Amino acid sequence: MDFNEILNNINENCVKIQKKNFKKGDIITYYIENRKQICILISGKADLIRYDKDGNKDIIENYNVNDIFGETFYPVNTNNELFVQATENCEVLIFLYEDIKMKCKNNCKYHQILISSLLELVINKSVHQNSRIEILSKRTIREKLLSYFSILSTTSSSKTVILPFSLTNLADYLSVDRSAMMREIKNLITEGFISKNKNKIKILY
Amino acid sequence: MDFNEILNNINENCVKIQKKNFKKGDIITYYIENRKQICILISGKADLIRYDKDGNKDIIENYNVNDIFGETFYPVNTNNELFVQATENCEVLIFLYEDIKMKCKNNCKYHQILISSLLELVINKSVHQNSRIEILSKRTIREKLLSYFSILSTTSSSKTVILPFSLTNLADYLSVDRSAMMREIKNLITEGFISKNKNKIKILY
DNA sequence: AAAAATCTGTTGCAAAAGCAACAAAATTGA
DNA sequence: TCAATTTTGTTGCTTTTGCAACAGATTTTT
Numbered sequence: 319m320d321f322n323e324i325l326n327n328i329n330e331n332c333v334k335i336q337k338k339n340f341k342k343g344d345i346i347t348y349y350i351e352n353r354k355q356i357c358i359l360i361s362g363k364a365d366l367i368r369y370d371k372d373g374n375k376d377i378i379e380n381y382n383v384n385d386i387f388g389e390t391f392y393p394v395n396t397n398n399e400l401f402v403q404a405t406e407n408c409e410v411l412i413f414l415y416e417d418i419k420m421k422c423k424n425n426c427k428y429h430q431i432l433i434s435s436l437l438e439l440v441i442n443k444s445v446h447q448n449s450r451i452e453i454l455s456k457r458t459i460r461e462k463l464l465s466y467f468s469i470l471s472t473t474s475s476s477k478t479v480i481l482p483f484s485l486t487n488l489a490d491y492l493s494v495d496r497s498a499m500m501r502e503i504k505n506l507i508t509e510g511f512i513s514k515n516k517n518k519i520k521i522l523y
Numbered sequence: 524m525d526f527n528e529i530l531n532n533i534n535e536n537c538v539k540i541q542k543k544n545f546k547k548g549d550i551i552t553y554y555i556e557n558r559k560q561i562c563i564l565i566s567g568k569a570d571l572i573r574y575d576k577d578g579n580k581d582i583i584e585n586y587n588v589n590d591i592f593g594e595t596f597y598p599v600n601t602n603n604e605l606f607v608q609a610t611e612n613c614e615v616l617i618f619l620y621e622d623i624k625m626k627c628k629n630n631c632k633y634h635q636i637l638i639s640s641l642l643e644l645v646i647n648k649s650v651h652q653n654s655r656i657e658i659l660s661k662r663t664i665r666e667k668l669l670s671y672f673s674i675l676s677t678t679s680s681s682k683t684v685i686l687p688f689s690l691t692n693l694a695d696y697l698s699v700d701r702s703a704m705m706r707e708i709k710n711l712i713t714e715g716f717i718s719k720n721k722n723k724i725k726i727l728y
Numbered sequence: 729a730a731a732a733a734t735c736t737g738t739t740g741c742a743a744a745a746g747c748a749a750c751a752a753a754a755t756t757g758a
Numbered sequence: 759t760c761a762a763t764t765t766t767g768t769t770g771c772t773t774t775t776g777c778a779a780c781a782g783a784t785t786t787t788t
Binding site for chain 1: 595596597598600620624625635638639641642643645646648649650652653654655656657659660661662674677698699700
Binding site for chain 2: 734735736737738739745746
C-alpha cells in the first residue's frame with residue numbers, strides 16, 4: 319500500500335489530500351461532530367485519547383503504520399473530547415470523506431486506487447475491531463488473557479508471544495483492573511498454563 | 524444505496540456477483556479460512572453464530588438491511604465453526620473480495636459505484652463496532668446498560684428508547700449474565716435512574 | 729386451543745473482580 | 759548519573775458478578 323505514490327500522482331483538481339508531519343506529543347486531530355475526516359498513518363505511532371467527565375485519561379485505541387482513523391470511524395458526541403496524539407514522530411495523510419467519496423469527473427486512475435486502498439484498510443480495521451470485541455466479550459479476566467494470547471499466537475504463528483505493550487496498557491486494552499489482571503497472570507503461571515519472562519509469554523497447553 | 528441497480532447494470536464479464544434468496548432458518552454461508560467472501564443483506568435479518576467447543580451456541584452479531592458480513596471481516600480459525608443463519612427470509616448479494624477489489628479493464632461505471640458503496644458500508648460497520656467496543660469496555664453491568672441506553676437515546680434523539688431485542692439477547696450483546704443484568708435493571712429502577720415498561724426504557728437523569 | 733418452547737423475573741450462594749495502598753524494579757530525562 | 763516518573767508485583771477487603779435453580783408470563787408451534 320504505497321500512499322506516497324498515490325499522493326504524488328493524484329489529480330489535485332479533484333482530490334484534496336494533505337500530508338502533514340507531527341512531533342511526538344503533538345495533537346494530530348481533534349474529533350469534531352458532523353465532520354468526516356479520514357487520517358492514514360504513514361509512519362510513526364499515535365493514540366486515540368479521551369478525557370471523561372471526571373478528568374480521567376482513557377486511551378481508546380492505538381495506531382501504527384497503515385492504520386486509519388478520524389471521526390468518520392467513531393461515534394462522536396459533544397459529551398466527550400476525543401483527540402489523537404502522536405506518541406512518536408508521525409507522517410499522516412488527511413482528507414475529508416466527501417472529497418474522495420465519489421469518483422471525480424476526470425476519471426483519474428489514482429483516485430480509484432485511493433478508494434480501493436481505503437476499502438482494504440477499513441476492512442483490516444474491521445477485522446481488528448472484531449478481535450477486540452471477541453476478547454472483550456469474554457466474561458473473566460482469565461478468558462480475556464487466554465483469548466488475547468491465542469490471537470497473538472495465531473498471528474505470529476508461534477507459541478511464544480511478545481506483548482506489544484506494557485502490562486499496564488494491556489489491562490487497559492482488556493478493560494480490566496490491573497492488579498486483578500496481575501493476580502490472574504500469576505495464577506495462570508502457577509497452574510502451568512503459561513510461562514512468562516519479561517514481556518514474553520509462552521503458551522504451554 | 525441501491526444494490527439492485529448496481530446488480531442490474533454491472534458488467535458481468537468483469538464482476539461475478541450472485542443474488543440469492545434464503546428462507547428463515549437457512550444457512551446463508553459458512554465462514555471458511557483463507558476465502559474472502561463478502562455478503563450484503565438486501566432484505567431480511569440474520570445472525571452470525573458460533574458453537575464453541577462445549578457445544579454452546581453463541582450469537583456473535585446480528586444483521587439487518589444493508590449490513591455486510593462474510594469471513595472477510597472476521598478473524599477465522601479452524602477451532603470455531605462460524606456460520607450465518609437467516610432469522611427471517613433474506614435476499615443476499617454474494618461475491619469474493621478479489622473479484623471486485625481492483626477496477627476492471629473495461630472501466631465500468633457500476634464497478635466503481637460498487638466499490639464506493641462497499642466502502643460506505645464498511646465504514647458504517649466500523650462505527651457500529653466501535654459503539655460495541657465502547658460498551659464492552661465498561662467495567663460494570665450498570666455502566667454497560669447506561670452506556671447502551673445512552674447510545675440508543677442519541678441515535679433516536681429521545682429519552683425513551685425501545686430495546687431492539689429481548690432482554691435475553693441484550694444480556695448476550697452486553698456479554699453479561701442475564702440474571703445479574705435483571706438484578707441491575709431492577710436496581711436502576713428503584714434508584715430512579717430509569718423506568719421500564721415492556722421493552723421501553725425511559726432515561727430519567 | 730393445547731402443548732411446547734422461550735422469555736422474564738427472582739433469590740441465595742460462591743467465585744471473581746475491583747479498589748486502595750504500598751514497595752520494589754525499571755525506565756526516562758534533566 | 760541521579761532524581762523523578764512509570765511500571766511491576768503483591769495483598770486484604772469489599773463489591774459485583776456469575777451460577778443454579780426456580781416459577782410465572784408470554785410467544786410460538788402444532
